[in-house]
Amino acid sequence: MFLLFASFSWSQTFAQSHQIVNQDSIAHKMQWFADAKLGIFIHWGIYSVKGVGESWSFHNKQISYKDYMAQLKGFTAANYHPQQWADLIKESGARYAVITTKHHDGVALWNSKCGGINVVKNTPAHRDVLAPLFSALRKDSIKCGAYFSLIDWSYPDYPAFLKDSNRYEIRNDPARWEKFLDYYQCQLKEVLNNYNPDLIWFDGDWEHSAKEWQAAKVRKMILDHNPNTIINGRLAGYGDYDTPEQNFPVTRPNLRWWELCMTVNDNWGWQPQDTNWKTPYQIIRIFADCISMGGNLLLDIGPKGDGTITPQDIHVLKELGKWTHKNSKAIYGTLAGLPEGHFYGPSTLSKDSTTLYLFLPGKGNEQEVIKGLDNKIKSITVVGNGMQLHYDIVGKISWSPVPGLVYIKVPANVQDEYMTVLAVKLDGKLKLYRGQGGLK
Ligand code: JFZ
Numbered sequence: 001m002f003l004l005f006a007s008f009s010w011s012q013t014f015a016q017s018h019q020i021v022n023q024d025s026i027a028h029k030m031q032w033f034a035d036a037k038l039g040i041f042i043h044w045g046i047y048s049v050k051g052v053g054e055s056w057s058f059h060n061k062q063i064s065y066k067d068y069m070a071q072l073k074g075f076t077a078a079n080y081h082p083q084q085w086a087d088l089i090k091e092s093g094a095r096y097a098v099i100t101t102k103h104h105d106g107v108a109l110w111n112s113k114c115g116g117i118n119v120v121k122n123t124p125a126h127r128d129v130l131a132p133l134f135s136a137l138r139k140d141s142i143k144c145g146a147y148f149s150l151i152d153w154s155y156p157d158y159p160a161f162l163k164d165s166n167r168y169e170i171r172n173d174p175a176r177w178e179k180f181l182d183y184y185q186c187q188l189k190e191v192l193n194n195y196n197p198d199l200i201w202f203d204g205d206w207e208h209s210a211k212e213w214q215a216a217k218v219r220k221m222i223l224d225h226n227p228n229t230i231i232n233g234r235l236a237g238y239g240d241y242d243t244p245e246q247n248f249p250v251t252r253p254n255l256r257w258w259e260l261c262m263t264v265n266d267n268w269g270w271q272p273q274d275t276n277w278k279t280p281y282q283i284i285r286i287f288a289d290c291i292s293m294g295g296n297l298l299l300d301i302g303p304k305g306d307g308t309i310t311p312q313d314i315h316v317l318k319e320l321g322k323w324t325h326k327n328s329k330a331i332y333g334t335l336a337g338l339p340e341g342h343f344y345g346p347s348t349l350s351k352d353s354t355t356l357y358l359f360l361p362g363k364g365n366e367q368e369v370i371k372g373l374d375n376k377i378k379s380i381t382v383v384g385n386g387m388q389l390h391y392d393i394v395g396k397i398s399w400s401p402v403p404g405l406v407y408i409k410v411p412a413n414v415q416d417e418y419m420t421v422l423a424v425k426l427d428g429k430l431k432l433y434r435g436q437g438g439l440k
Contacts, residue, residue, distance in 0.1 A: 014219065014231075014238045015256075026240055029228045030257055032143060033199070033241070035333040036095035037291050038324065039145065040317070041261055041300035042085075043268040045103050046123065049074035049305035054269040055104035059153055060163050068105070071305070075123035080307025082129075086136035088309065092317035093324025095332070097137055098145030098201045098298060101130060101191055106154030110194060114186035116155055134195045146197040148188060150213055150235075151204030155180060160207060170212060181214060188218065192225045199230040202239065210236035232259070243298075248286060252293040252336065259296040262286065264316050270302035277312045280319035284418045285346075287320070288359040292346030294336030319418070326384035327421045330357035342371050342432065349430060356424040357383065364410035364420040373424075374403045374431040382414045383421040389414075403433050 015026055047054040049071040058068035089097050102108045110128045111120035119125050134144045152158045157180040159166050170177040191197065200222060205213060215238040222229050233239035241257035248260060264283070265274045278286075283299065290297045299320075301313040324331060330348055334357065337347030346359040360368060380389045389408055396404030410420060 013233055013240055013242060013255075013257075015240070027256075029230060030240060033096070033230055033296065034257060036143065037296055037331050037334075038092070038094040038287065038320075039096040039098060039259070039296060039298040040089045040092060040094045041147070041268075041298045042097065042099040043103070043270075043300060043302050044129075044307075045100055045105065045109065045269065046071040046075045046107050046119070046305070047103070047105065048270045048303060051269070051271045051273075051304070053267065053271070054100075055149075055153065058162070059104065065162070069117075072107070072117070072119075072122045073124065075119055075125050075305050077119075077125035077127070077129055078306045080125075080129060080303075082132040082136040083139070085133060085303070085309065086140045086142060088314065088317055089137065089142055090140040091321040092299075093321050093328070093331070094142065094299070096143035096145055096199065098147050098199065099130065099133060100147040100149075102149050102152070102187065103147075104149045104151040104153050104204055106149075106152040106158075108187065110190065112187050112190055114183055114190060116152065116183065116187070128194075130195060134197075143198040144195065145199035145201050146191050146195060147201040147203060148191060149204045150184065150202055151207050152180075152184065155183060157183065170208075177212070185214070185218065185221065189221070189225075192222065192229075196226060197229065199232070201232045202234040205234045205236040208236075210238060248289065249293065249295075252339070253295070255294075257296075258294070259298050260286075260290050261298040261300060263300045263302075264313055265302075268300055268302060270304045270310065275312075277316070280316055280323075281418050283316060283320060284323050285361065288346040288419060291331060291334065291348055292337045292359065323416070323418050326416070330359070330383050330421045330423065338370075338432070339434075342373070343369070353429040354426050356426060356430060358422040358424060360410065360420045360422065362419070363415035363417075364422075366409050366411075368408040368410060368422075370406040370408070370424070372403055372433040373406055374433045376427040377406065378425040378427055379423075380408055380425070381423050382410075383423050384416070385414050387414050389422065400438065401433070402435065402437055 043054055052063055057063045058065045106116055108116060108118035110130045112118050120128055137144050153161050157176050159168055159170060161167055168176060213236055215236040219238040231239045233242045241259060242255050243259055243261055245261050264278055266276045267274045287297045303309045333351055334348035337349055343358060345361045348357045380391055392407045393404040394407050
C-alpha cells in the first residue's frame, strides 16, 4: 500500500486547480500559518492502547477487526492531562497543533450524534477528549487543527472495509453512498461547531474523487462556518496548501504554502517496538531545511492509550524548544532563504528582506562562506548570543560586478549545542548576484 503512495505526486491545491493566480484572498487567512513554521501532530486513538498501526493494521489484516476493536475497552485516558500536552507543545516552540479527531478506523474522539463509534459512548474514557485539549491549547495561544479522516472503514455504508473486500460499489448503490456522505458531513459539522478549528487536516481523499466526496460543497461548508479556516491539501484538490508526507523535498518546491508532516520515530501512533527515534539534531536540521525552503514542519508524536506522552517524544520536544526559543527571530515570521548555491546550509530572510539568517549545519566552523551577496554587510551576530563576528571579503575584483565571497569565522565558544544561527544585517533589501562569474 505504502509503495503505491510513494509515487504519488503532491495533490493540487484549490488555488492551483482553479488557476487562481492572485491568491491574496487566501493569503490573508494563511498568514498565521506562514509565520508559525512549526506544528505538532498528535495521533491518538484506540490503536494507541495495544500500540498497533493506526487503522491500517486491521485494514491490512495484520490484526483481526475484532481484536482491533477490543482496544475500545482499554481506552481509559486515565493519565490524560491536556494542559500538560498543551504546555509541552508550547515549550517545543510549535505555534499550532493538529490532533486526530477521527482516523480511518472511524472511532471519533468526541461524542458524535451522527452515528458511528466514539470514545464517549464506547470506551471507559467516557468523555470528549478533544474539548479540553483545544481549550488548553488556546490558553497557550496555540492554533488548533482538527485531523479528520474522510475514510471510515467501520461505517456500514462506507464502501471499503478490509483490504480486497469492498462492501459495495458506489455506481451500483448511489443511495447508500449518500447515506455515508450525510454521516461524514454531519460529523464534520459537529467538529466545526464544537471546536471551531483554525485548521482542518483532511486525510484519505485518495479512496474517492472530488465529486464523490462532494469536496467543493465541503470546502464551502467549512468556509461558510468560518472563512478563516485553513484546509490542508488532502481534500481532493480543494485544500489551501500541500502536504508532502514523510518525504523531504530535495529542491525548493514551487509552492506558496506547504507543510512536511513527519514522525519522531517511524510510526504515527504509539508503537512500543518502534525505537527508531530521530535525534533532536536531525529534527532541528530537517526543520531548518523546511523553513529555508518556505515550508512548515508538522512533527508527529504518538501518546499512549492512557494519555501519557513517551519520554522520547518529551525529550525531542524539549530539546527542540530550547533551540527554537533561542533562535526565534530567525524562525517565526520569516521568509524562505537563499536559493541553492549561495550558502551550504539552510537560511531564512526577515520579512523586510534586510536580515539574512544562516543556519550552520552542525555547529559551524571557522570558514563559513556566502557567495554572490551583492549587499554591504552592516554586522554579523550570533542569534541568541549577540556576539558580533568577524568576517572577510575574499576575492573581490575592483572592476568586476561579481561580489566577493564572505568568509565568516564562528569561534567554538559561541557554537550552539545543535545548530548555530547567524544574523547577517544588510544595508538594504537582499540583492544577489546569480551569474557565472567571469565566464563570457
Ligand atoms: C495517512 C494515513 O493513512 C496515516 O495513517 C497517517 O494518519 C498519515 C498522516 O496520513 O497516510 C498517508 C497519506 C498520504 C500519503 C501517504 C500516506 N501520500 O500522499 O503519500
